[in-house]
Amino acid sequence: MENNTNKTEFDVIIVGGGLVGASLACALASAAPKVELKIAVIENYAFDHEQQPSFDSRTVALSYSSREIFETLGLWSQIEKLGACAIEEIHVSDRGHMGLTHLRAHEQGSEALGYVVENQLLGKALYQRLSEYKNIYLFCPASVASFTTDKQLVEVKITEGDKEALLSTRLLVAADGGQSFVRQQADIKTRNLEYNQSAIITNIACDKPHNNIAYERFTDSGPLALLPLNDCEGISNRYSLVWTLKNEQVEKYLAMDDETFLAALQQRFGIRAGQFIKTAKRVSYPLELMRVKESVRQRLAIIGNAAHTLHPVAGQGFNLGLRDVASLAEVVIQARLQQEDFGELYCLQKYEAWRKRDLLQTSLSTDSLVRLFTTNFLPVVVARNMALLAMDMLPGMKINMGRQAMGFVGKVSRLARGLPLV
Ligand SMILES: Cc1cc2nc3c(=O)[nH]c(=O)nc-3n(C[C@H](O)[C@H](O)[C@H](O)COP(=O)(O)OP(=O)(O)OC[C@H]3O[C@@H](n4cnc5c(N)ncnc54)[C@H](O)[C@@H]3O)c2cc1C
Structure with missing residues (x-):
């Protein structure tokens, strides 16, 4: 990886080197x-900067297909070495009701349903790999001040401290997160839905081993997830907690001392996983559903959270973004192999058409899950509990749900099938 130089013409400029942007750079460079x-x-922000918003104190539950993508890119062994905890079973329950189901990896014919990795560790693995590629130029800390697009080229003005530089490219990719500057400058409209919910995240230690079980518990204020984590600095039986609360409840839970917080969590979750004995720092994230109305234009593609943000209930946001990465990289590399201009709209529309079904299905199923499980309307409560119980008895239904959770939706990319881009 080269640091800022005078070389100003690029084939692809990626704005945002977070989880999705850094993954795209690695994917394209792998060809x-x-x-x-x-x-x-x-x-x-540098990947290890304390204000880096992507590689922060969160964890990400990677689906099996995301693991396959990283494996094909030659990144998985490093991620695993740094710390990826396999999810062998997911336990789904409805608090206060009898609905309950288990998804098990062996029922899907797989060794794991997914893997839990700390975002900072993913950042470390991705940036280590970026640094090995001579054809990736990292401008950091830097941001985009403005850009102009014509039929042939995009010109991008960037600021690095008090310096400015002008770069040009045939394809500009916006991977700059939910508040995407590029998306807003291009005046690309979005559909937004506020949930009036925020997620409190932290890490929790328990008095019992987690046995690689993840828990998803639906409560009347929102879902509560416990994801198993590897041991760290002598602390074992760790979980990553994602606790969704109504916005008006969040301040109270953030302000509690650790003991009161753990007691409130125990009361809400129950003792299925054991006694909660330790908690780390708590941080909250407001939640919304957002989708762009267009994800491509002539010489512009929008991916990851810049194109869609989801409720974290099913742990799908980054997984969906990584599937954007795998598809866009495949379209770009195929176009180059066929000596086509990959920044032309007709070429980028192949990417958009490919991603449409997965994006719609994943965002709708995530949204339905939030709505279905936050209502107290009795007929819905009865129906959802019967559905959970039925699922436990109907293997076909569970296999379908499991495949979706594992990230195999619609046309599967080469990278997710274990095939390199070329
Ligand atoms: C509580 C919570 C739990 C979650 N759990 C999961 C999970 O278990 N599984 C899962 O798949 N997903 C999960 N997600 C979603 C996941 O975190 C996001 O999908 C993912 O972070 C999106 O990555 P991104 O790179 O697209 O955007 P971001 O993470 O927002 O990164 C954007 C990057 O762009 C940079 N940037 C922004 N503007 C500019 C600019 N103008 N110039 C230069 N750089 C810029 C930022 O510094 C940042 O590095 C969760 C989300 C939340 C809130």
């Missing part, structure tokens, strides 16, 4: 030496 693209990544 070398057969297809060697010159790639720029423009990122506000």
Whole structure:
């Protein structure tokens, strides 16, 4: 990886080097030496900066297909070495009701349903890999000040401290997160839905081993997830907690001392996982559903959270973004192999058409889950509990749900099938 230089023309410029942008840079660079693209990544914060918003104190539950993508990119062994905890079973329950189901990896013919990785560790693995590629130029800390697009080229003005630089490219990719500057400058409209919910996240230690079980418990204020984590610094039996609460409740839970917080959590979750004995710092994230109305334009593609943000209930946001990465990289590399201009709208529309079904299905199923489980309307409560119980008895239904949770929706990319881009 080269640091800022005078070389100003790039094949692809990626704005945002967070989880999704950094993954795209790695994916495109993996096609070398057969297809060697010159790639720029423009990122506000170094991956280990305390204000880096992507590689923060959260964890991400990676679906099995995300693992496959990282495996094909040669990144998985490093992620695993740094710390990826396999989810062998997911236990889903409805608080205060009898609905309950288990999804088990062996029922899906798989060794794991997914893997839990701390975002900071993912950042470390991704940036280590970025640094190994000579054709990736990292501009960091830097941000985009403005850009102009014509038929042939995008010109991007960036600021790095008090310096400015002008770069040009045939394809600009917005991977700059939910508040995407690029998306707003291009005046691309979004559909937004506020949930009036926020997620409190922290890590929890328990007095019993987690046995690689993840828990999803639906409560009347919102879902509560416990995801198993590897041991760290002598602390074992760790879980990552994602606790969704109504916005008006959040301040109270953030302000509690640790003991009171753990007692409130125990009361809400029950003792299925054991006694909660330790908690780390708590942080909250407001939640919404957002989808762009267009994800491509001539010489512009929008991916990851810049294109869609989901409720974290099913742990799908980054997984969906990584599937954007795998599809866009495949379309770009195929176009280059066929000597086509991958920044042309007709080419980018192949990417948009490919992603449509997965995006719609994943965002609708995530949204339905939130709505279905936050109502107290009796007929819905009865129906959802019967559905959970039925699922436990109907293997076909569970296999379908399991495949979706594992990230195999619609046309599966080469990278997710274990095939390199070229
Ligand atoms: C509580 C919570 C739990 C979650 N759990 C899961 C989970 O279990 N599984 C899952 O798949 N997903 C999960 N997600 C979703 C996941 O975190 C996001 O989908 C993911 O972070 C999106 O990555 P991104 O790179 O698209 O955007 P971001 O993470 O927002 O990264 C954007 C990057 O762009 C940079 N940037 C922004 N503007 C500029 C600019 N103008 N110039 C240069 N750089 C810029 C930022 O510094 C940042 O590095 C969760 C989300 C939340 C809130």
